[in-house]
Amino acid sequence: QSVLTQAPSASGTPGQRVTISCSGSSSRFPLNTVNWYQQLPGTAPRLLIYDNNQRPSGVPDRFSGSKSATSASLAISGLQPEDEAEYFCAAWDDSLNALVFGGGTKLTVL
Amino acid sequence: QVHLVESGGGVVQPGSSLRLSCAASGFSFSDSGMHWVRQSPGKGLEWVAVISYSGGDKNYGASVKGRFTISRDNSRNTLYLHLSGLRPEDTAMYYCAKRSGSLATLDSWGQGTLVTVSS
Numbered sequence: 001q002s003v004l005t006q007a008p009s010a011s012g013t014p015g016q017r018v019t020i021s022c023s024g025s026s027s028r029f030p031l032n033t034v035n036w037y038q039q040l041p042g043t044a045p046r047l048l049i050y051d052n053n054q055r056p057s058g059v060p061d062r063f064s065g066s067k068s069a070t071s072a073s074l075a076i077s078g079l080q081p082e083d084e085a086e087y088f089c090a091a092w093d094d095s096l097n098a099l100v101f102g103g104g105t106k107l108t109v110l
Numbered sequence: 111q112v113h114l115v116e117s118g119g120g121v122v123q124p125g126s127s128l129r130l131s132c133a134a135s136g137f138s139f140s141d142s143g144m145h146w147v148r149q150s151p152g153k154g155l156e157w158v159a160v161i162s163y164s165g166g167d168k169n170y171g172a173s174v175k176g177r178f179t180i181s182r183d184n185s186r187n188t189l190y191l192h193l194s195g196l197r198p199e200d201t202a203m204y205y206c207a208k209r210s211g212s213l214a215t216l217d218s219w220g221q222g223t224l225v226t227v228s229s
Contacts, residue, residue, distance in 0.1 A: 035214050037155070044205055044219040045147075045155065056217060088155050092213040097169055099145070099157035099214055 004089050004102035011108040012079045020105045022089030023071040034072040036065055037088045039104075045088065049074060076107075084109045112136045112218040114206050119223035126196050130223055132189040132206030137218075140184040143209035145216055146191045148202035158204070159191065160213065174200075196227045 005023050012018040022034060036049040047056050049065035052072065064075045072091075076083055089102040118130040132144070146158040159170045159180040168180050179192040189206050203224050207216035 032214065033212055035212075035216075037216075039155075044221055045216075046219065047215065047217045050211065050215045050217070086154075090155075090157075090214050096172075098171055099147075099160065101155040101157060104154040 003093055003096070003100045004091065006087075006089060006102040006105045008103065009106045009108065011110055012076075013110050014079055014081060016079045017075065017077045018079055018107065020074045020076075020087050020107065021071055022073070022102045032092045032094065034065070034067050034089055034091045036063075036072075036074045037090060037101075039086045039088065040082075041085070048087070079109055081109050083107060112208060114208065114218060114220035116204060116206050116220045116223035119204065119225045121226045121228060122196055123229055124197060124227055126227075127192070127194040128196065128225060130191040130193065130204055130206075130225070132191075132220055134187045134189065134206075134208070137208065139182075139187040143213075144180075144182065144189045145207045145209060146178075146180060146189075146204060147207055147216070147219075148200075148204045149222075150199070150202040153202075156202070160209065161189070193225065196225075198227050201225060201227050 033051045037045040038048040039045040052067040053065040062077050066073050086104045086106045088104045093100045113135045115133045145160045148156050157171050161168050161180045165182050177195040181190045203222040205222045206220045208218040210217035
């Protein structure tokens with residue numbers, strides 16, 4: 001059972017804003033920063049958001065991240081067809097001494 | 111430009127061993143921590159192991175601890191993962207990834223190498 005929980009699927013129409021959540025119990029949600037990874041169909045994952053809300057160079061500012069005490073969120077504004085992908089949250093868990101991933105949310109652009 | 115190329119995957123029988131390699135270029139490999147992450151067919155991402163820039167510190171995921179060994183050769187700019195006691199549930203695409211900043215920040219990934227464990 002993953003420390004990080006994500007809804008298995010989400011959807012939106014082009015131009016819409018969608019939010020993907022990553023949650024855990026307050027006692028288990030990582031105190032460390034949360035990162036988000038995007039995996040397009042048939043490709044390797046790529047870093048989308050790091051340190052809760054930072055974008056690597058080349059990531060459009062349509063993507064944004066946030067984190068509270070018990071959850072983290074990835075928001076995508078102005079949804080585009082090429083955003084159809086699976087999105088994973090991740091964080092280092094000090095108690096497990098391990099990198100933990102959420103189960104992933106498959107985003108469909110209708 | 112960072113380039114990571116995995117190799118060494120294949121079809122193996124349960125109980126056998128395999129060594130995966132990840133050739134790195136385009137960055138200072140000897141200054142970078144490195145991870146292995148795997149993904150079973152149709153499933154999510156599972157972290158396998160991490161190694162520090164020097165090779166002195168290593169951590170493993172619970173499901174592979176005691177069976178897999180991560181190592182590196184900084185003179186060859188190459189990361190390795192030695193897999194032993196392979197089980198059908200180890201069947202997955204294995205990715206190497208470069209660490210940047212926090213332990214959870216993997217800023218560059220290879221294309222992966224597929225390991226299939228089957229009798």
